[in-house]
Amino acid sequence: MANSEADKLFKEFKIQSVSEFFRRNAAMLGYTGKLRSFTTLIHEAVTNSLDACEEAGILPYVRVEIEELDTEHYKIIVEDNGPGIPEKFIAHVFGKMLAGTKAHRNIQSRGQQGIGISGAVMFAQITSGKATRVITSTGGEEIIEAWVGIDVEKNEGKIFKKIKHSNPTGWRGTRIEMEVKDVRYIRSKQGPYWYLKLTAIVNPHAHIEFIEPDGKLIVFSRSSEEVPEPPEEMKPHPKGIMTDDIYRMTKRTTRTTVRTFLIGEFSRISDKKIDELVQYITALRLIKGEEEQSVKEQLLKRLVNGEVDKIIASFGKSGKKVLREVRKIMEKPPRKLTWHEAEEIVEAFKYMTFLAPPTHGLRPIGDENIEKGLTGILRPEFVTAVTRAPKVYRGGIPFQVEVGLAFGGELSSGLDLLRYANRVPLLFDAGSCVITSAARNIDWKRYRVDDVDRTPLALLVNVVSVHVPYTSTGKQSVASEEEIYEEIRLAVMEVARRLAKYLGGKHRKLYQVKRRKTFEKYVPEVSRALSILTGISEGEIEEMLVTIIEKKFESIEEQAVGAESNA
Amino acid sequence: MLKREKPKERFSYDPKKVLQQLERFGKKVLEEIAAGRNPFIDVPTRGLSNVYFDERDRLIKMGDKTSRRYLFHVAHARKFMQTLLIAAYIKRLVGEGKHASLREAYYANKHTILGSKENTFEDQSESDPVIEDLERMFGVLREEMHITADRRGYIYGNVVIRDGEDEFNASKLGMGGWAVPGTVEHIEFPEINVDYVLVVETAAMADRLIEEKYPKKEKALVVATQGQASRGVRRLIHRLHYEEGLPIIVFTDGDPYGWYIYSTIKQGSINLAYLSEKLATPEAKFVGMAMDDIRKYGLENVTEKLKGIPPNKKGGPTGDYKRIIEEMNYPWFQSKEWQRQLKLALKWGVRIEQQALANKSLEFVAKEYLPEKIGKEELLP
Numbered sequence: 052m053a054n055s056e057a058d059k060l061f062k063e064f065k066i067q068s069v070s071e072f073f074r075r076n077a078a079m080l081g082y083t084g085k086l087r088s089f090t091t092l093i094h095e096a097v098t099n100s101l102d103a104c105e106e107a108g109i110l111p112y113v114r115v116e117i118e119e120l121d122t123e124h125y126k127i128i129v130e131d132n133g134p135g136i137p138e139k140f141i142a143h144v145f146g147k148m149l150a151g152t153k154a155h156r157n158i159q160s161r162g163q164q165g166i167g168i169s170g171a172v173m174f175a176q177i178t179s180g181k182a183t184r185v186i187t188s189t190g191g192e193e194i195i196e197a198w199v200g201i202d203v204e205k206n207e208g209k210i211f212k213k214i215k216h217s218n219p220t221g222w223r224g225t226r227i228e229m230e231v232k233d234v235r236y237i238r239s240k241q242g243p244y245w246y247l248k249l250t251a252i253v254n255p256h257a258h259i260e261f262i263e264p265d266g267k268l269i270v271f272s273r274s275s276e277e278v279p280e281p282p283e284e285m286k287p288h289p290k291g292i293m294t295d296d297i298y299r300m301t302k303r304t305t306r307t308t309v310r311t312f313l314i315g316e317f318s319r320i321s322d323k324k325i326d327e328l329v330q331y332i333t334a335l336r337l338i339k340g341e342e343e344q345s346v347k348e349q350l351l352k353r354l355v356n357g358e359v360d361k362i363i364a365s366f367g368k369s370g371k372k373v374l375r376e377v378r379k380i381m382e383k384p385p386r387k388l389t390w391h392e393a394e395e396i397v398e399a400f401k402y403m404t405f406l407a408p409p410t411h412g413l414r415p416i417g418d419e420n421i422e423k424g425l426t427g428i429l430r431p432e433f434v435t436a437v438t439r440a441p442k443v444y445r446g447g448i449p450f451q452v453e454v455g456l457a458f459g460g461e462l463s464s465g466l467d468l469l470r471y472a473n474r475v476p477l478l479f480d481a482g483s484c485v486i487t488s489a490a491r492n493i494d495w496k497r498y499r500v501d502d503v504d505r506t507p508l509a510l511l512v513n514v515v516s517v518h519v520p521y522t523s524t525g526k527q528s529v530a531s532e533e534e535i536y537e538e539i540r541l542a543v544m545e546v547a548r549r550l551a552k553y554l555g556g557k558h559r560k561l562y563q564v565k566r567r568k569t570f571e572k573y574v575p576e577v578s579r580a581l582s583i584l585t586g587i588s589e590g591e592i593e594e595m596l597v598t599i600i601e602k603k604f605e606s607i608e609e610q611a612v613g614a615e616s617n618a
Numbered sequence: 619m620l621k622r623e624k625p626k627e628r629f630s631y632d633p634k635k636v637l638q639q640l641e642r643f644g645k646k647v648l649e650e651i652a653a654g655r656n657p658f659i660d661v662p663t664r665g666l667s668n669v670y671f672d673e674r675d676r677l678i679k680m681g682d683k684t685s686r687r688y689l690f691h692v693a694h695a696r697k698f699m700q701t702l703l704i705a706a707y708i709k710r711l712v713g714e715g716k717h718a719s720l721r722e723a724y725y726a727n728k729h730t731i732l733g734s735k736e737n738t739f740e741d742q743s744e745s746d747p748v749i750e751d752l753e754r755m756f757g758v759l760r761e762e763m764h765i766t767a768d769r770r771g772y773i774y775g776n777v778v779i780r781d782g783e784d785e786f787n788a789s790k791l792g793m794g795g796w797a798v799p800g801t802v803e804h805i806e807f808p809e810i811n812v813d814y815v816l817v818v819e820t821a822a823m824a825d826r827l828i829e830e831k832y833p834k835k836e837k838a839l840v841v842a843t844q845g846q847a848s849r850g851v852r853r854l855i856h857r858l859h860y861e862e863g864l865p866i867i868v869f870t871d872g873d874p875y876g877w878y879i880y881s882t883i884k885q886g887s888i889n890l891a892y893l894s895e896k897l898a899t900p901e902a903k904f905v906g907m908a909m910d911d912i913r914k915y916g917l918e919n920v921t922e923k924l925k926g927i928p929p930n931k932k933g934g935p936t937g938d939y940k941r942i943i944e945e946m947n948y949p950w951f952q953s954k955e956w957q958r959q960l961k962l963a964l965k966w967g968v969r970i971e972q973q974a975l976a977n978k979s980l981e982f983v984a985k986e987y988l989p990e991k992i993g994k995e996e997l998l999p
Contacts, residue, residue, distance in 0.1 A: 566692055569692055569695055570689070570690050570695060572731055572733065572734050572736070573689070573695050573696070573698070573699040573731070575731075575732055576699050576702075576703060576731060576738060577689060577698070577699050577702050579706070580699075580702035580703050580705065580706035581644055581647060581648055581651075581702060581706075583644075583706035583709060583710065584640055584641060584643065584644025584645075584647075584702070584705060584706050584709055585641065585644040585645055585648050587648060592648070592651065595651045595652060595654075596651060596689075598654065599651065599654055599655075599656065599690065600690065602654065603656075603690060
C-alpha cells in the first residue's frame with residue numbers, strides 16, 4: 052500500500068539544474084547566519100517528513116535530535132514514520148535541486164521552491180564535507196542505508212555507499228543524519244526549539260520529539276487524530292498570472308496549440324473566452340497603433356467598459372486584418388509562443404472578466420485544529436480561532452487567513468505573535484511582514500486588554516495560499532497585499548472580540564466573588580459590635596446577615612443568567 | 619459694670635442619655651437586618667457644603683444633608699463596620715465610666731479581621747472621622763461619649779470647682795491656675811465669685827494679669843487659651859456663660875490669627891459646625907487688641923508689619939492680608955466696628971500684639987488698659 056503510494060508520488064520528479072546556483076545563493080535560500088542556517092536545516096528536514104506523511108495519509112511521528120560534536124559542529128538526526136523512499140528515488144530526493152514533487156505544480160505546500168532537503172544535504176556537504184546518511188524503508192522486505200551527496204558539476208545526486216538490510220519488523224519511515232559546521236544552536240525565538248514548538252502548534256496531528264544538544268528531551272504530543280487532506284493542484288487563474296509564468300509553462304506543456312494550452316492549463320478559460328481574448332488582444336494592438344494620446348486614452352476607457360466589438364469595427368479593414376493575425380497565434384504550437392505574445396495575453400487578461408478562481412485547493416488548518424494545537428502546546432486558559440472564507444488578491448490568487456488566540460494559563464506575559472505561511476512558522480524578518488503590521492494595528496484596549504505587554508497572549512496567524520507573496524526569497528515574511536492585510540485585521544478583530552467577551556464574563560464573575568468576600572469578611576465584626584449594642588447574641592445576628600448575603604447573590608446570578616440568554 | 623446674669627442653660631451631663639442613644643441606634647440597625655434588608659446608617663454630611671451661618675442664633679451650624687451608609691455596598695461596607703465597632707466601644711466605655719483618648723480609641727479597636735490581612739483600622743485617620751460621625755449622628759460631644767480631646771489652656775479666678783470627688787478654688791492653686799482637662803462635661807461650679815470671664819490668647823499675658831492680681835481686683839476669671847481654644851476650653855466658656863450667666867470678654871493679639879480665635883469662640887468653626895450649639899458663645903465680646911488702640915494708646919512704635927503681599931501689589935494678597943480679607947467676608951464680622959478694624963489693618967499693614975502694651979509699663983495692661991476699656995464697655999461685638 053505505502054509502497055505504491057510512494058511510487059506514484061515520485062513519478063512526478065522533474066529535474067532542474069541549479070546545484071551551482073545553490074553554491075552561489077546559499078544565503079537567499081535561508082542559509083544565512085549561524086542560527087538561521089540551523090533553523091532552515093531543521094525546517095527542511097521536518098517539512099519533508101510532514102509533507103510525506105500527509106500525502107500518504109499517515110499520522111506523523113517525527114523525532115529530531117541534535118548532537119554537539121564540537122564548537123559550531125553538530126550532527127542532526129531527523130526520523131519519521133512516513134511512507135519511506137523507494138530505492139531508485141533516494142538520489143533524486145536528496146541530491147537534486149528543485150527535485151521536489153511540487154516545484155512545477157500550482158499547489159499549496161510547505162516548501163515552495165523545491166530546493167528543500169537537497170539544499171540541506173548540500174549545506175552539510177559544503178560545511179563538513181560529509182555525505183548525508185539516509186536510512187529508509189517503504190515497509191517492505193528491506194531497509195536501505197545510503198550515504199548521499201551531490202555531484203555539483205553534474206547536478207546529480209550521488210550515492211557513495213549503499214547497504215541493504217532485511218526488515219523483519221516491517222519498519223517504515225526515513226531517518227537522515229547529517230553533519231554540519233558553521234552553525235550555532237541557541238534556544239531563542241528564532242532557533243530550532245521555537246521552530247519545532249510553532250510547527251507542533253499548527254500540526255496537532257503530528258507527534259514531535261526533540262532532543263536538544265544538552266540531552267534534554269522535549270515532547271510535543273499529538274492532540275488531533277485527523278490527518279489533513281493533502282492539497283490539490285490548482286490550475287492558475289488568468290488574473291493571477293505573469294508573463295514569465297505563461298512563457299515557462301508553454302515550454303513544458305504537451306498541448307498542441309496555444310488555444311488548447313490556455314484552456315487546459317488555466318482555470319476559468321473556455322473556448323469562448325479564447326475568442327474574447329483574441330478580440331481584446333486585437334483591440335489593444337489597434338489602440339497602441341493610435342498616435343493621438345487623447346484618442347488612445349479614450350479608447351482604453353471604452354475597452355474597460357467592454358466595448359471591444361465597437362472598437363475593432365471602428366478601425367474597419369485594418370481591424371479585420373489584425374484580428375486575423377491574432378487568431379493565428381491561438382492555433383500555433385505553444386512552444387512557438389513569443390515573449391511578446393505572452394505579454395499581450397497577460398495584458399488582455401487584465402481587461403477581461405473571469406469567474407473568481409476556485410478555492411478547493413486551499414488547505415487551511417481549520418479553527419478546531421488551531422484551538423487543539425494552541426491548547427496542547429501552550430496550555431492556555433482561553434483559546435479561540437477563526438478561519439476566514441477564501442479571498443483573492445491581485446485579482447486572481449486565492450488565499451485564506453486563519454487566526455488563533457490563546458490567553459492566560461501557562462503563557463508568559465506579553466503578546467507573542469506566531470506567524471505562519473502555509474503552516475510554516477516564519478521566524479525572521481518580522482518587521483517587514485504584513486502579519487506583524489496588521490496585528491499591530493489592533494487597539495487591544497478596546498478588547499479589555501489594558502496592557503498588552505503584561506497580558507499573557509499568543510496570537511497565531513496563518514496565511515494560506517497557492518502562491519504566498521513573500522517579500523524575499525528567504526520566505527520569512529509576507530508582502531503587504533492590501534487584501535491580505537485586511538483579512539488578517541478582520542480575523543484578529545474577531546478573535547479579540549471573543550477574548551473581550553470571555554474577559555468580560557470573567558471580570559464580572561471575579562467582581563461578584565470579590566464583592567461577596569468583602570461582605571462576608573465584615574460579618575463577624577459587625578455581629579460582635581451589634582451584639583454589644585443590642586444584647587442579641589452574636590451567632591443570631593451573624594446568621595441573619597449571612598442569609599441576606601446568600602439571597603442577594605442568588606438574585607444577582609439569576610439576573611446575570613437572564614441577561615446572557617437574552618443576548 | 620459687667621455683672622453675672624441669669625443662667626440660660628442647666629448642668630446637663632448624664633451618661634445614661636448617650637447609652638440610650640447608642641442602644642436605640644443598635645436596635646434600628648438590627649431591625650433592618652431582622653427584616654432581611656440591607657442595614658444602613660444615616661450620617662450627616664461633613665464639609666462646607668453642609669455648613670451654614672444661622673443669622674438668628676448667630677452660629678455656624680450644620681445643614682440637614684445626610685448620606686446613607688449600607689453594610690452590603692462595596693464602597694460603604696468597611697466604614698459601616700468601623701462605625702459599629704466604635705459605637706460598641708463607646709457603649710462599653712461610658713458604661714464602665716472610663717475615658718479614652720482618640721489614640722487609645724484607635725488602638726483599642728485596631729485588630730486584624732479574621733481570615734484576611736486587613737485591619738479594622740489601618741490608621742488613626744480612619745478612627746477619628748468615625749468618632750466625629752457619631753458626634754454628628756447623635757448630636758453629642760465626643761467628651762460626652764468619654765473620648766477626650768487634647769487638653770490645653772488653664773483658668774485662674776475665684777470660683778469653686780467640683781471635679782468628681784475633688785473640690786477646690788481656682789484662685790488658690792498657685793500662679794499656674796487650674797489646667798482645663800480634655801473633658802469638662804462633669805465639671806460643676808458650686809461657687810462663683812467673679813463678675814465676668816476674661817479669655818486671654820497668650821499664657822504670657824494671662825500670667826502677667828495673675829501676677830498683677832487682676833482677677834482679684836477686677837473680680838474676673840481669667841481663661842488662658844494658649845493659642846486656638848481647645849474643645850475643652852470652648853465648652854468650658856460656653857458653660858460658664860450659659861449655665862453660670864457670666865459675660866465673656868475675649869482678649870487676643872491684634873492680628874488675623876487672634877481675631878480668628880475670637881471668631882471660633884463666638885461662632886464656632888466650620889469643622890465642628892455640628893457642635894456649635896454646645897461649643898460656641900455668640901454673646902462673647904472683644905476687648906482688644908484693636909487697630910484703634912494703636913492711635914489711642916500711642917503704640918505706633920511697637921507694631922509689627924503684616925506678613926505676605928498686600929492686595930494692591932503684584933501676586934497679592936497673600937499671608938496675613940489674604941486672611942484679613944477672608945475675615946472681612948465673614949457674616950459675623952459685618953458690623954461697622956469690625957469692618958473698620960480690618961480695613962485699618964489692611965491700610966496700615968501692621969499688627970499689634972497683646973504684649974506690646976508692656977511698652978508703656980508692665981502694669982499698664984492690668985491697671986489701665988483693661989479696666990478702662992471694660993469699665994467703659996468699649997468692646998467690639
